[in-house]
Amino acid sequence: MSLPNGHKSLWLVLLFGMGVMAKSLNCPAKCTCQYLEVNCTGQQLQDFPTTIPLDTRQLILATNNISYLPSVELNFLSDLVYLDCRENAISKDLDFAFISLNKLIYLDLSFNNLTRVTFTTFSQLSSLVVLKISDNPNLVEIEKDSFANNTWLRHLDVSRTGLTFLDISIVKDLPNLKSLGLSENLWNCNCSFLEFTIWMKESDPENISCYSPAALHGWSMPGVESKLHYTCLLHLHDTDYAFLGLIGFCIFSAGTVAAWLAGMCVVLYEFHTTRRGDDEDEDEDEELIYMFNIPLILQPGRAQLSSYWLKLIACLIESYLKD
Numbered sequence: 152m153s154l155p156n157g158h159k160s161l162w163l164v165l166l167f168g169m170g171v172m173a174k175s176l177n178c179p180a181k182c183t184c185q186y187l188e189v190n191c192t193g194q195q196l197q198d199f200p201t202t203i204p205l206d207t208r209q210l211i212l213a214t215n216n217i218s219y220l221p222s223v224e225l226n227f228l229s230d231l232v233y234l235d236c237r238e239n240a241i242s243k244d245l246d247f248a249f250i251s252l253n254k255l256i257y258l259d260l261s262f263n264n265l266t267r268v269t270f271t272t273f274s275q276l277s278s279l280v281v282l283k284i285s286d287n288p289n290l291v292e293i294e295k296d297s298f299a300n301n302t303w304l305r306h307l308d309v310s311r312t313g314l315t316f317l318d319i320s321i322v323k324d325l326p327n328l329k330s331l332g333l334s335e336n337l338w339n340c341n342c343s344f345l346e347f348t349i350w351m352k353e354s355d356p357e358n359i360s361c362y363s364p365a366a367l368h369g370w371s372m373p374g375v376e377s378k379l380h381y382t383c384l385l386h387l388h389d390t391d392y393a394f395l396g397l398i399g400f401c402i403f404s405a406g407t408v409a410a411w412l413a414g415m416c417v418v419l420y421e422f423h424t425t426r427r428g429d430d431e432d433e434d435e436d437e438e439l440i441y442m443f444n445i446p447l448i449l450q451p452g453r454a455q456l457s458s459y460w461l462k463l464i465a466c467l468i469e470s471y472l473k474d
């Protein structure tokens with residue numbers, strides 16, 4: 152049964168009004184909402200909006216005063232693929248903040264107050280392709296393996312932060328990385344930084360330079376790589392010479408002691424064998440004297456045979472053997 156034309160028009164107006172009302176109820180205050188997109192740019196928001204439609208794919212919160220991303224409210228948006236939080240005041244720990252956003256592809260956290268990045272900060276973002284955490288002046292540490300699960304990452308920007316060192320494994324194990332921003336950081340170009348300079352020379356990233364030590368301030372990576380290679384691997388410092396001298400003294404002392412012990416053992420062995428040989432000679436002489444009844448010439452300390460009697464004994468023994 153078809154409705155009259157007047158009733159059809161009434162139903163269309165009613166449905167349109169309900170749609171507008173539902174849209175207005177789901178869209179956060181001060182924000183504009185389009186199909187699967189919520190834009191809250193520059194609205195001086197102090198807190199994360201809580202009335203965001205659950206099917207939102209793109210969320211823009213740029214240029215506000217948000218200091219914290221609540222994990223519960225944020226993780227209701229499991230279909231989110233684009234999140235822009237640049238130019239806020241986010242400084243709280245972000246560990247487990249994105250635990251359900253495994254579809255997220257684009258994340259911009261630049262121009263905030265982040266202090267550190269750990270393994271659990273972005274570990275659940277397995278689909279992440281673009282990550283911007285530049286212009287966080289208080290960001291002083293990115294832990295090893297912080298991006299171990301972000302194997303699809305193609306663009307990573309950590310420029311203009313408080314970083315002085317970056318472990319080579321953090322970026323070396325990203326197989327799809329195409330763009331890496333490292334400029335204007337406070338790089339401390341010491342010997343621990345040598346491996347990273349070698350990798351950067353091979354990867355040819357954007358121009359970066361050293362901040363410290365003072366002797367290398369302003370040096371670009373190609374030049375500082377050769378300088379560190381000479382300083383850290385070839386050149387010897389005073390402490391190195393002192394260490395080598397100590398090692399040489401220890402080796403010389405050990406050799407001297409070992410030689411002295413070996414000499415003492417040889418002397419004791421010679422003394423022992425000589426004394427035993429003398430005792431055996433004395434026993435043989437006494438046996439000859441007893442057999443041939445040869446008179447002895449007594450001398451102080453012991454009895455010895457005269458050379459005459461010894462020759463005589465030798466002749467007698469020889470003639471005896473011939474007979």
